[in-house]
Amino acid sequence: MALFFDFSIPFLERDSGGGGASSENKARKDARLRAVVRAMELGYAGVAYDRPFRGVLSDADRCKIAPFPLSSLLKAAPALAASAAFHRDLLGAPLASPFRQYTRLTISAHGAASAVALNGNALLRTYDLVALRPLNQDAFDKACESSEVDIIAMDFSQKLPFRLKLPSIKLAIQRGLYFEITYSHLIADVHVRRQILSDAKLLADWTRGKNLIFSSAASTVNDVRGPYDVANLAVFLLGLSLERAKAAISGNCRSLVANALRKKHFYKETIRIERILPDEQSNSKRFWFDDWNEWDPLSSGKGDLPSLDNIPKMFSSTSKPPFSANSIDFTSIFSESPFLFGENAALMSSTKTFGSPTVPNEISAAVADDATDQAAIDESSLLNKISMTPTTLSQKKPACVDVLVSPDDTATVLADSKESCQSFELSECLKISDERMVSHTGTLPSATAASKATNYTYNDDLLLSNADQTSSAIMEMKPSNMLVEVQKSSDQFDNHAIETSNDAAEYVECIPDVAGDHMSVDDEGHFFADEMEKKDIPKIVEQEQKHHSDHCMTLQKCLIQPVSCRIGASLISSGEDILSQGALKETKEQKEGVPFFKIDALVEQNMTVIKDEIQKSETKSGRGNHRERLSYPAYPLPFKSLFKPLLFQKKLCKPKRKRKHL
Amino acid sequence: MVQFKNRYMVMEIFIDGEKELVGGDPKRILSSNNVSRAIKDSIQLNFGECGLALSLGSFHVKYLNAITKICIIRTSRADHQKVWSAITMIRSIGNCPAMFNLLDLSGSIRTCKTAALKCEEMKFEQYIVAAGDHCPQDITDIMKESIDKINALES
Numbered sequence: 145m146a147l148f149f150d151f152s153i154p155f156l157e158r159d160s161g162g163g164g165a166s167s168e169n170k171a172r173k174d175a176r177l178r179a180v181v182r183a184m185e186l187g188y189a190g191v192a193y194d195r196p197f198r199g200v201l202s203d204a205d206r207c208k209i210a211p212f213p214l215s216s217l218l219k220a221a222p223a224l225a226a227s228a229a230f231h232r233d234l235l236g237a238p239l240a241s242p243f244r245q246y247t248r249l250t251i252s253a254h255g256a257a258s259a260v261a262l263n264g265n266a267l268l269r270t271y272d273l274v275a276l277r278p279l280n281q282d283a284f285d286k287a288c289e290s291s292e293v294d295i296i297a298m299d300f301s302q303k304l305p306f307r308l309k310l311p312s313i314k315l316a317i318q319r320g321l322y323f324e325i326t327y328s329h330l331i332a333d334v335h336v337r338r339q340i341l342s343d344a345k346l347l348a349d350w351t352r353g354k355n356l357i358f359s360s361a362a363s364t365v366n367d368v369r370g371p372y373d374v375a376n377l378a379v380f381l382l383g384l385s386l387e388r389a390k391a392a393i394s395g396n397c398r399s400l401v402a403n404a405l406r407k408k409h410f411y412k413e414t415i416r417i418e419r420i421l422p423d424e425q426s427n428s429k430r431f432w433f434d435d436w437n438e439w440d441p442l443s444s445g446k447g448d449l450p451s452l453d454n455i456p457k458m459f460s461s462t463s464k465p466p467f468s469a470n471s472i473d474f475t476s477i478f479s480e481s482p483f484l485f486g487e488n489a490a491l492m493s494s495t496k497t498f499g500s501p502t503v504p505n506e507i508s509a510a511v512a513d514d515a516t517d518q519a520a521i522d523e524s525s526l527l528n529k530i531s532m533t534p535t536t537l538s539q540k541k542p543a544c545v546d547v548l549v550s551p552d553d554t555a556t557v558l559a560d561s562k563e564s565c566q567s568f569e570l571s572e573c574l575k576i577s578d579e580r581m582v583s584h585t586g587t588l589p590s591a592t593a594a595s596k597a598t599n600y601t602y603n604d605d606l607l608l609s610n611a612d613q614t615s616s617a618i619m620e621m622k623p624s625n626m627l628v629e630v631q632k633s634s635d636q637f638d639n640h641a642i643e644t645s646n647d648a649a650e651y652v653e654c655i656p657d658v659a660g661d662h663m664s665v666d667d668e669g670h671f672f673a674d675e676m677e678k679k680d681i682p683k684i685v686e687q688e689q690k691h692h693s694d695h696c697m698t699l700q701k702c703l704i705q706p707v708s709c710r711i712g713a714s715l716i717s718s719g720e721d722i723l724s725q726g727a728l729k730e731t732k733e734q735k736e737g738v739p740f741f742k743i744d745a746l747v748e749q750n751m752t753v754i755k756d757e758i759q760k761s762e763t764k765s766g767r768g769n770h771r772e773r774l775s776y777p778a779y780p781l782p783f784k785s786l787f788k789p790l791l792f793q794k795k796l797c798k799p800k801r802k803r804k805h806l
Numbered sequence: 807m808v809q810f811k812n813r814y815m816v817m818e819i820f821i822d823g824e825k826e827l828v829g830g831d832p833k834r835i836l837s838s839n840n841v842s843r844a845i846k847d848s849i850q851l852n853f854g855e856c857g858l859a860l861s862l863g864s865f866h867v868k869y870l871n872a873i874t875k876i877c878i879i880r881t882s883r884a885d886h887q888k889v890w891s892a893i894t895m896i897r898s899i900g901n902c903p904a905m906f907n908l909l910d911l912s913g914s915i916r917t918c919k920t921a922a923l924k925c926e927e928m929k930f931e932q933y934i935v936a937a938g939d940h941c942p943q944d945i946t947d948i949m950k951e952s953i954d955k956i957n958a959l960e961s
Contacts, residue, residue, distance in 0.1 A: 186907060230932070365820075
């Protein structure tokens, strides 16, 4: 996480007076644009436009520096995004962070009075960064002692008009001011080099790399250098250590700009007041607080360009409108096909804000493809359904040998009616489900499989999860009076004390029914293939998924497990619908009545387990968040405590530890 | 006795005012001789005769691709920071304003090759994007040649 910054791209355009001035302005702006493009290309994550200023501030000196829009940058360099991504990759900088443009004012101070007069001037805070360039000894001393600027910039290209003093430098560092060394003069002019190096080395020695930043001050493209090149110059010529040199263009800059922006946007650096509309507040108070979680300490507001990941997307034809961070679309989350569940779970656990799972980007595409997906899934689930029967039967061989033959028949029939590749798939399914069943022979096959399905959903193997889900679904295919017993068994699978002979026996009994169903299916092979895949089931499934999502809203995120069960159940039960041809209403009742009841019971049992897991993950990722947040010390603590008391306690502890290190 | 070690720097060259140069002009500016001379001049200017003499021992421009503007420079490990600094302070090659940017620094030719190949690939993609329509036909052949050249590099 190293972001590199260049805080000094000179902004030399004047307020246009006549025609000649405007053309000059244009040339300067062009040069600046090209320098910025080069900086972005080289992998910098942010630049600041530096406006030099002499004299007394007036109201006309408000910040008028307009950041370049993305379009103008891309016009100057078509391959900008690719190049920037390439260089950031080499530098180890994250691609996701946007390119930021800050504004900066550098004021030349002629005396102690002018250095101090800046304090509390509201005009300064129209700029993101404020730098002071002392021009004599008094100004320098005063600047170090008591000025409230962010940066003390020194022009090393001329002989310094004052002497650096160690005590004042130490004082300035203590007060959190940063010293700036610019390197463009070093590169540009041979004769200036000896001047620069003698003074700059003194400063670097005395600061020991602390509170030191390097910036380019490049008025032309050719003066910008890559971050590591600059670091090497600092190492070799100024004698800093490599870490310090690197920090001087990345870490120090980051903390500098974070501090400066806090000064700019927050009252007493801690309190930020925002206007919210009353209806907005009543609507989503919680989401409003989530906004604070997303608070970006480095954001320059309108100067932020979209992150590099997004730039190519913006110009592709398939671009989607960006989701706002706060909007939650539960239906779209759960209307994804059940077999993508593993991915869903990963998304859920990876989202920072626990209250509001962010919407995965692919969803809108996924919704569009839903119909086709579902058809494919139905098909595969059917294959699996058939594949499940022999394995479950194989455990109770003596009970029903004759049934064991029938699934094989169905398999062959199916393979005939469909393509050969699917039969291969089926055999694969058989193998996999065999393996799984063998591994859990001690327990009730369906129950354990269901539990495993939810525990191991992180593996992406589609076939495996298919098998698991169908196994859970088979449970529900049984007559409704059986469901009670299955519930019992599911009671027990949590405790791993299973193997009640009743259940097992009944379970076996029900299997012939299933197999029989399939036989009938095979009789109607064509109907099966055509109707089942395409039309009816997707609709029914969608209906049901609406149900699920409604349910999910109330049950919070603990529903992860039941959802998969239910969707599996819906698939199968709707399969039965078509088998019975027109018994839609009945099954609907069944759907709404029995399975839901049953799953609710399941939910209650599994709640505890999942809750524990989720809590674990919450605390884990909470820690991660916490660490991130440490870098912005003036975080609005009271707000945090409203909904995350745990973190608040830790937050109190951490700074103490930090002090020890120092 | 410590073994003599080298450093290999994969660098890219930015030539200013590229668009004003028409056709194959970059090739004329960018030859390993020219680059080598520019670097040596810079070392002499910044670190003097002694600095140049010390670093000349293993200094060599191993490879240069005028299309993607990537070069591989070998220096001794003792002096690589000096050479690198000198390269950073280069402002022009011949009369053409140019700047160098380090892409990769590695200690053996093997790792250097892999890094260079990766960079070549990426830069070539960017070149294609930037060139747009007016892209010469024989350019893929040249790229193949240059990749072969990288693979054939030895110490």
